[in-house]
Amino acid sequence: MPSYLVTGAAKGLGLEFVNQLSADSGNIVFAIVRNKATATQIADLRRTNVIILEADVDDAKALQFAANDAAKVSGGQLDYLISNAGRSSHSGFTLSGYPTPEALEHDVLDIFKTNTLGAIHTINAFLPLLNKGSGKKVLVVSSALGDIESTVSWEFLGAVSYSISKAALNMAVAKYAAEYKPQGFVFVAVHPGIVNTGMSPTVAGGEGFARELEMIMAANKKANPNWQGPIPIEESIRKQLDILHKWRIEETGAFVSYNGDKVWVP
Numbered sequence: 064m065p066s067y068l069v070t071g072a073a074k075g076l077g078l079e080f081v082n083q084l085s086a087d088s089g090n091i092v093f094a095i096v097r098n099k100a101t102a103t104q105i106a107d108l109r110r111t112n113v114i115i116l117e118a119d120v121d122d123a124k125a126l127q128f129a130a131n132d133a134a135k136v137s138g139g140q141l142d143y144l145i146s147n148a149g150r151s152s153h154s155g156f157t158l159s160g161y162p163t164p165e166a167l168e169h170d171v172l173d174i175f176k177t178n179t180l181g182a183i184h185t186i187n188a189f190l191p192l193l194n195k196g197s198g199k200k201v202l203v204v205s206s207a208l209g210d211i212e213s214t215v216s217w218e219f220l221g222a223v224s225y226s227i228s229k230a231a232l233n234m235a236v237a238k239y240a241a242e243y244k245p246q247g248f249v250f251v252a253v254h255p256g257i258v259n260t261g262m263s264p265t266v267a268g269g270e271g272f273a274r275e276l277e278m279i280m281a282a283n284k285k286a287n288p289n290w291q292g293p294i295p296i297e298e299s300i301r302k303q304l305d306i307l308h309k310w311r312i313e314e315t316g317a318f319v320s321y322n323g324d325k326v327w328v329p
C-alpha cells in the first residue's frame with residue numbers, strides 16, 4: 064500500500080494533493096494540518112484512507128511527534144513526502160522600501176522560518192520513515208518567484224521575503240539531493256503554476272496586497288505577454304504528481320515548473 068504525506072493539507076494545493084492521492088483506495092495518505100478542528104474540507108472528502116495529523120512546520124518537535132504517530136500506523140515507513148506548506152506576507156514592499164530595518168528583518172525571518180526551515184524540519188522528521196519506504200521520493204512545492212535569473216529578467220521587485228525563502232528552499236533541495244543520491248532518493252522542487260488559492264494576493268488580502276498584485280501582474284506580463292491567467296488546481300496537482308511518480312535519480316535536485324520544464328509562465 065503506497066504511503067504519502069502532505070503538509071499544508073487543510074486547503075489550497077495541499078488539499079487537492081490529498082484529494083487526488085486518496086481517490087485511489089490503495090494509497091494511504093497522511094495529511095498534516097495546523098489545526099484538526101478547522102480542517103473540515105479534508106473530513107468532507109470522506110476518505111477512509113486519509114489520516115489527519117497535526118503539526119505546525121515551524122515547530123520541529125511537533126513534526127517529530129507527527130512522524131512518530133505516522134510510523135505507528137505505517138509500520139515505520141513512508142514512501143513519498145510532499146512538502147507543500149507555505150505562506151507569503153504580501154507586504155508589498157521592495158527590498159529597499161521597508162519602513163524600518165526592523166520591519167524588513169521581521170518579514171524576511173518570519174517567512175524564511177516557515178517556507179525554508181519548515182520544509183527542512185519536515186524532511187528531517189520523516190527521513191527515517193522514507194529510508195524504510197520503497198518510494199524514496201520528496202517533492203517540495205517551491206515557486207518561480209525563487210528563480211534568480213527570472214527575477215532579474217522580469218524586473219520583479221515584490222514578494223521579497225517569499226522569493227528569498229523559496230530561492231533558499233531550492234538550495235536546500237539541492238543539498239538533500241547531493242546527500243541522499245547514493246541511497247537512491249529523488250528530491251525535486253516544483254513551481255506549481257499560478258493557481259487561485261489562499262496564497263493569491265487577491266484572496267489573502269493584507270495591507271500591501273494591492274501593491275504586490277500590481278508588481279506580480281507586471282512581472283507576469285513581462286514573462287509571457289500572452290499569459291492566460293491562473294491554471295485549474297486539478298491540473299497543477301495532476302502534473303506535479305506525474306513528476307513525483309515519473310522522475311528518476313538522474314533528475315534529483317532539479318527545480319522545475321509543473322510541466323517539468325523551466326517555462327515558469329506558460
Ligand SMILES: NC(=O)c1ccc[n+]([C@@H]2O[C@H](COP(=O)([O-])OP(=O)(O)OC[C@H]3O[C@@H](n4cnc5c(N)ncnc54)[C@H](OP(=O)(O)O)[C@@H]3O)[C@@H](O)[C@H]2O)c1
Pocket residue numbers: 070071072073074075076077096097098118119120121147148149150177181204205206207254255256257258259260261262263
Ligand atoms: N497558489 C499559487 O499560485 C502558488 C504559486 C507558487 C507557489 N505556491 C506554493 O504552494 C504551496 C501551497 O500554497 P497554496 O497556494 O495552496 O496556499 P494556501 O491556500 O494559503 O495554503 C497554504 C497551506 O499551508 C499551510 N501553512 C502555512 N503556514 C504553515 C505552518 N507554519 N505550518 C503548517 N502549515 C502551514 C496553511 O495552513 P492553514 O490551513 O492552517 O492556514 C495552508 O493549509 C506553498 O508552498 C506556496 O508557496 C503557490
